[in-house]
Each structure stands twice: as structure tokens, then as C-alpha cells.
Amino acid sequence: MIAFLIRFTILSFLFISFTFNVLVLLYGEPREETWRFLIDNRDFDMPLAAVFIIVAGCFSLLIALWMSVAVKLKENQTTRIVKKIAEPDFAQKLKKANGSLKKALRDANELIETQRASLQRLSSEKVETNDAIVQERLLAERQRLARELHDSVSQQLFAASMLLSALTEQEQEALAQKQLVQVEKIVQQAQLEMRALLLHLRPIALHNKSLSEGLEDLIVELQEKVYFNIDYQIEDMELSKAEEDHLFRIAQEALSNTLRHAKATEVELLLIARDQLAILRIQDNGLGFNIDGDKTSSYGLRNIAERAVEIGCTYKIVSVPNEGTIVEVKVPLAKEGQTDD
Structure with missing residues (x-):
């Protein structure tokens, strides 16, 4: 709003100054006998000078509105593009951008993709060697x-x-x-x-089991020993060894925190593939906690965050006191025909 008022004021001043300079060129220095017509001549029941001022104000208002809308649209477009820059399919969406912004964002996207690939490769080497x-x-x-x-x-x-x-x-x-x-x-x-x-x-590695097999074994074992119900949906998907091991340990950490602190009656575990993303989500209806102030689960949450970063994926932990906790990790899936180095 402040930027709009500044634009309107500057444009009004420029239009009035331009009109004044034109009148000076046509009628000379302001004198009563030469400039009297601006007061005496009346259009729309108003002096001609007032008409000039109103017209200048209208033009200024229209141009200021157009400039504000154009700037806002450009900001929104830039914000959307920057928010999507870390998405796996960002390269296709980037076609909507143009000019130097398009080139800069494409360079940033290539850098992020390179760093993500390096993180995944380093994680795989770390797990194996x-x-x-x-x-x-x-x-x-x-x-x-x-x-x-x-x-x-x-x-x-x-x-x-x-x-x-x-x-x-x-x-x-x-x-x-x-x-x-x-x-x-x-x-x-x-x-x-x-x-x-x-x-x-339990072993850090899955020992020749896939992630889905390891999670199913873990859940079956827990269901025989705990006092709450565990619902789960697990899909098979192609993941690297490092990604499978880290996701398995993240699931263990989240379930361990639920057992020790949540006092939940329902737990849901999902491992699904959607929109070129592998999504692991563990949700409970337990006590929850204040993420900023509660330190009881800080060690486990730090482990989850570190493992998520190591495989170049995104994560979020949402908890509401007396409502429950959600731990969600998203890993970009390799596109068909694409293999890890």
C-alpha cells in the first residue's frame, strides 16, 4: 500500500509538472491576464485548472495501479518458482519462467540437483564401505x-x-x-x-531385505508386544541401499519415540510412492509435544533430521500437544532409465 501511494504521488507530480511546463511554453510566465482562462473557462461545472488536475490524478492512479499489479504478479511468479526449485520435476516447470530469472533459477536448480546426487552417492558409499x-x-x-x-x-x-x-x-x-x-x-x-x-x-542394515519387507517384519513384531493398534500401508519401490537403510532407521526412531513418550492408542505408518516421491509417514494420536520447548524427544528428532539430510531428502515433524505427532520424509525417486553412479 505504501509503495502504491508513493507511485501515485510521484506520477501525479510528474503529470502536473508536465502540464505546467506545456502551459508556460504556450502562454509564457504565469500572469493573471494570460492564465485567467484556467479559472474562467469551465468544463463539467469545474474550472479548467481543476479538470487538468483531476485528469492528471486519474492517469496517475491508473498507471500506479498497473505498476503495482505488475510488480505483485512478478513477485508471486518468482515466489512460486523459488518454492518449487527443490522439487524433482522443477526442470519442466521452469519453462514458464523467462529471461535472466529463468537462467538464474535453472543454474540454481542444476546446482541443487548436483548436490543432491552427490549426497546420495556419498551416503551409498558410506553405507557400503x-x-x-x-x-x-x-x-x-x-x-x-x-x-x-x-x-x-x-x-x-x-x-x-x-x-x-x-x-x-x-x-x-x-x-x-x-x-x-x-x-x-x-x-x-x-x-x-x-x-x-x-x-x-536391531541391525542398522536391512541385511538383504527390501525396505518394505523390513518395515513389515518390524510392524508384525511390534503388534505382538504393544498395547495399541498399528495400521500400515507399504508399497514396493526402487530405492538405493542408502535410502532404504536411512528410511528404515528413521521409522525405527519415530516408532521408538512413540513407544516411550506418546502413550498413543493408534499409530499409522505409510510408505507410498506419489508424484516421483517416496513418502514415509508415521503418525500417532498420542500426547504430542511442543517442538520448540520439549527436550524429551530431541535426541530422536535430531537423528531423524540428520538421516534425512544425509540422503538429500526433505522432512517435517509436526506435533500438537494432546493431539499427536506426524513424522514425514520425502525422497525423490529416480526417473525411469536413470541410475545412480
Whole structure:
């Protein structure tokens, strides 16, 4: 709005200045006897000078509106193109752009595609050849699991044992029944904690299984042990070894966080291919959390983010307190006839 008013003011000043200069050329310096006609002559019941000013204002308004609309359309077009620059099919959509902007965005798109391909290639090489880093990660993971087992499961079992010890000394049946319920809840939570931690002990690699096979085995195993329902839809698709391994670990991390923190009753896992994208989504109806303030799941979320970046894909984590959490990862699929180097 401010830009429009500035354009209108400048254009009005220019039109009035131009009209004044023309009158000076035609009638000389402003004198009452030569310029009196601007007041005496009346069109549309207005002095001729007022008509000139109104006409200049109308022209200024129309041109200012046209300029504002043109700038806004150009901004919107640029915004749409820049937002789509990271999409796999951006090269086809870029045909709508023109001029230097088209060339600049095409160069940026080629750079991004090159960087994405490099990330995927490096990830594949890392999974296949970097055994030392894998072993180092395994050791760090075991140390972390040992700490979490001590901090969570062992403390819960200790609390349960203390309650059971107190029960043996209780004579009132009602109080004993209440404490038994507490013990049951503590033991159930300890079981969920243990199962979540055991997810981390599964092999990092899929060991000659496809991603769909690995996820189905994981879900079948969990359904036999957890207290909530897991709905899933899994499709077969062509992915590199690095992409499959990282997506499998992201799914493990998300399910582990759900087991330990969400207290969900429903979990949905999707692995589908849409619009040249492989989409992995894990959604629960649990407690949710404040992404900016809650630190309980920060380690798992950081792992998910790091793995997503390593394979050159996009991810988002959406959580609403008391509503649930969604973890979604999108990986560009290789087009037909295209193979990884």
C-alpha cells in the first residue's frame, strides 16, 4: 500500500509538472491576464485548472495501479518458482519462467540437483564401505542405551519392587489394591521402554531385505508386544541401499519415540510412492509435544533430521500437544532409465 501511494504521488507530480511546463511554453510566465482562462473557462461545472488536475490524478492512479499489479504478479511468479526449485520435476516447470530469472533459477536448480546426487552417492558409499564409522556409531549407541536403561527401566522396576515390598506389610485390602494398580502401570511402562530401546538394538542394515519387507517384519513384531493398534500401508519401490537403510532407521526412531513418550492408542505408518516421491509417514494420536520447548524427544528428532539430510531428502515433524505427532520424509525417486553412479 505504501509503495502504491508513493507511485501515485510521484506520477501525479510528474503529470502536473508536465502540464505546467506545456502551459508556460504556450502562454509564457504565469500572469493573471494570460492564465485567467484556467479559472474562467469551465468544463463539467469545474474550472479548467481543476479538470487538468483531476485528469492528471486519474492517469496517475491508473498507471500506479498497473505498476503495482505488475510488480505483485512478478513477485508471486518468482515466489512460486523459488518454492518449487527443490522439487524433482522443477526442470519442466521452469519453462514458464523467462529471461535472466529463468537462467538464474535453472543454474540454481542444476546446482541443487548436483548436490543432491552427490549426497546420495556419498551416503551409498558410506553405507557400503565405511565399517569403521558404523562400528563407532554402534558403540556410542550401546553406551547411550546403557544410560537410558539405567535412567528409565531400572528406576521404574526399582519403584515397582518398593511398592511390592510395601504391599507385603499392608493389612488394608483397598490400599493394597490401589498400590497393585500402580505397580501394574509401572511395569507396563517399563515394558514399553524396554521394547522401544530394543528397537535401537536391531541391525542398522536391512541385511538383504527390501525396505518394505523390513518395515513389515518390524510392524508384525511390534503388534505382538504393544498395547495399541498399528495400521500400515507399504508399497514396493526402487530405492538405493542408502535410502532404504536411512528410511528404515528413521521409522525405527519415530516408532521408538512413540513407544516411550506418546502413550498413543493408534499409530499409522505409510510408505507410498506419489508424484516421483517416496513418502514415509508415521503418525500417532498420542500426547504430542511442543517442538520448540520439549527436550524429551530431541535426541530422536535430531537423528531423524540428520538421516534425512544425509540422503538429500526433505522432512517435517509436526506435533500438537494432546493431539499427536506426524513424522514425514520425502525422497525423490529416480526417473525411469536413470541410475545412480
